[in-house]
Amino acid sequence: MKDIVIPSQKVKREARIFMGCFIFAFLLNIAAIIIYKTPLYEAFTQIGYVIVIAVVLYLITALIRFLVFLIGKLFKKQKY
Incomplete structure (x- = not known):
């Protein structure tokens, strides 16, 4: 069975995207607390x-x- 190798750049990119989602949700919570x-x-x-x-x-x-x-x-144009 082959091993699946995920480059560290892709892992870091996904972590940054999730961190952005978390920060947005946290700020949304802070805004609700203030409102x-x-x-x-x-x-x-x-x-x-x-x-x-x-x-x-x-x-999403x-x-x-x-x-x-x-x-x-x-x-995408297909090459023949």
Whole structure:
């Protein structure tokens, strides 16, 4: 059986994308705390929801990136 090798650049890119999703979800949580005037400790007690939102955002971006990849493959000129 062959081993699958994932280059470190791709792993770092995916980690950066997920970190961006997490930071966006965390900032969204902070904005909700400010808008609804709730205690600041909720920024840390609601971290589970932030992680779930970050995963959903990551999956949405992965789906969009996959669709862009497929569209690029469809319209790419084929070499004969």
